[in-house]
Amino acid sequence: MKMIKNFKEGLSKNVIILGIVSGLTDISSEMLYPVIPIFLSQFLKAPMTVIGLIEGIAESTASILKIWGGYISDRFRKRKPFIIVGYFLSAISKPIMALAGVWQFVLFARFIDRVGKGIRTSPRDALIAASSDKQHWGKAFGFHRAMDTTGAALGPIITLLLFLILSETEKSYRIVFLIAFIPAILGVFILKKYIKDEGEITKTETLKTQTATEPLSYDFKIFTFIYILFSIGKFSDAFLIMKTKSIVSSTTHTIMVYFAYNILYAFLSTPAGIIADKIGKVKVFMLSFLIFAIVCFGFSKTATPYGVWLFFLIYSFYGALNEGIAKAIISNLTTSNNRASGMGVFQGFSGIAVFLSSLLAGVLWDKFEPSTPFLFSSITSILSLILLFIWIKWRKINI
Numbered sequence: 001m002k003m004i005k006n007f008k009e010g011l012s013k014n015v016i017i018l019g020i021v022s023g024l025t026d027i028s029s030e031m032l033y034p035v036i037p038i039f040l041s042q043f044l045k046a047p048m049t050v051i052g053l054i055e056g057i058a059e060s061t062a063s064i065l066k067i068w069g070g071y072i073s074d075r076f077r078k079r080k081p082f083i084i085v086g087y088f089l090s091a092i093s094k095p096i097m098a099l100a101g102v103w104q105f106v107l108f109a110r111f112i113d114r115v116g117k118g119i120r121t122s123p124r125d126a127l128i129a130a131s132s133d134k135q136h137w138g139k140a141f142g143f144h145r146a147m148d149t150t151g152a153a154l155g156p157i158i159t160l161l162l163f164l165i166l167s168e169t170e171k172s173y174r175i176v177f178l179i180a181f182i183p184a185i186l187g188v189f190i191l192k193k194y195i196k197d198e199g200e201i202t203k204t205e206t207l208k209t210q211t212a213t214e215p216l217s218y219d220f221k222i223f224t225f226i227y228i229l230f231s232i233g234k235f236s237d238a239f240l241i242m243k244t245k246s247i248v249s250s251t252t253h254t255i256m257v258y259f260a261y262n263i264l265y266a267f268l269s270t271p272a273g274i275i276a277d278k279i280g281k282v283k284v285f286m287l288s289f290l291i292f293a294i295v296c297f298g299f300s301k302t303a304t305p306y307g308v309w310l311f312f313l314i315y316s317f318y319g320a321l322n323e324g325i326a327k328a329i330i331s332n333l334t335t336s337n338n339r340a341s342g343m344g345v346f347q348g349f350s351g352i353a354v355f356l357s358s359l360l361a362g363v364l365w366d367k368f369e370p371s372t373p374f375l376f377s378s379i380t381s382i383l384s385l386i387l388l389f390i391w392i393k394w395r396k397i398n399i
Contacts, residue, residue, distance in 0.1 A: 011193070032180055054107045055236040056359040064348060070123065071344060079123040086120020093110070095113065095178050096108070098178045135197060150262075234292070240299065240315070269319070285322065288325070290382075292318045295318060
């Protein structure tokens with residue numbers, strides 16, 4: 001009982017419910033994510049350049065709307081309405097994808113899904129921060145990533161089981177797209193019933209303060225710039241999946257690798273957040289850049305299933321040490337009046353960089369060889385790590 005009490009310390013009802021909703025949504029999304037590039041390539045005959053374009057446009061759409069969603073949420077001092085609309089749009093995109101007969105229709109469905117993600121993400125992250133004590137921000141965001149990633153682990157397994165029942169045909173892919181709607185819409189109902197705006201966003205304020213936003217700090221801008229540089233080399237996971245598929249051949253084997261990655265990622269995320277709260281968020285976060293560089297270099301060289309398993313599992317450590325802790329750092333570099341805006345700017349511009357990275361990775365893959373985008377990403381990761389170290393020493397950052 002004491003262990004459970006210690007685990008729940010710093011995790012409010014809002015944080016737990018948002019974690020559950022995120023987990024359900026990721027079950028839905030990740031039922032599809034590892035098979036969409038295969039569906040595009042095998043049945044719709046799309047080249048890797050088109051797959052990179054689709055992922056890039058989808059992610060950049062989410063990124064641009066994260067900026068808008070954060071700003072509007074701060075302006076109106078509301079989080080829940082934007083979160084609900086965002087999750088609902090992502091839910092309805094799943095059955096739409098089942099109708100795709102050409103790659104352009106997949107792009108349309110992915111666009112709707114990412115519009116939903118863009119609208120909800122910044123207000124949701126601001127609500128997590130508002131619903132948690134400052135000393136537990138690393139744990140709160142780590143827990144959210146853990147729940148999110150648990151869903152991401154379960155999604156591919158559900159798809160794999162469905163393929164075992166239905167056999168791997170074009171029709172079975174479309175059935176999977178339809179079934180993925182169920183956990184996503186369930187998450188919307190839970191969100192609507194149990195989540196409430198609270199903390200800093202429910203205080204009585206004058207119209208002037210409700211509509212005003214504070215400028216973002218100098219250190220916020222430096223950290224965001226460094227992360228944008230890193231993101232230029234952080235292409236979509238679709239490329240890791242396609243690289244894995246090219247080596248292990250089997251779709252089932254590819255899904256099992258992706259499942260193992262997500263399970264380990266989920267297991268590590270909350271402890272990583274707790275450790276970051278204790279010894280320093282930026283120190284722990286720096287390791288993620290180094291790990292990503294190692295993983296990309298490894299994927300550029302490996303040609304065996306054993307190598308794929310090794311580097312995908314190492315990639316789990318990158319995930320646990322990166323996104324959740326980055327949000328905790330951003331929470332420290334912003335205030336209650338501009339936190340959603342800050343989350344939006346940070347995730348928005350870094351996401352646009354991921355669009356460029358995914359597009360560039362597709363071109364490098366097609367025009368040169370599959371190892372080229374991985375080598376490029378390894379170099380940008382090391383450069384970003386060096387700049388992060390310089391920033392910490394120069395500005396005497398102690399977060």
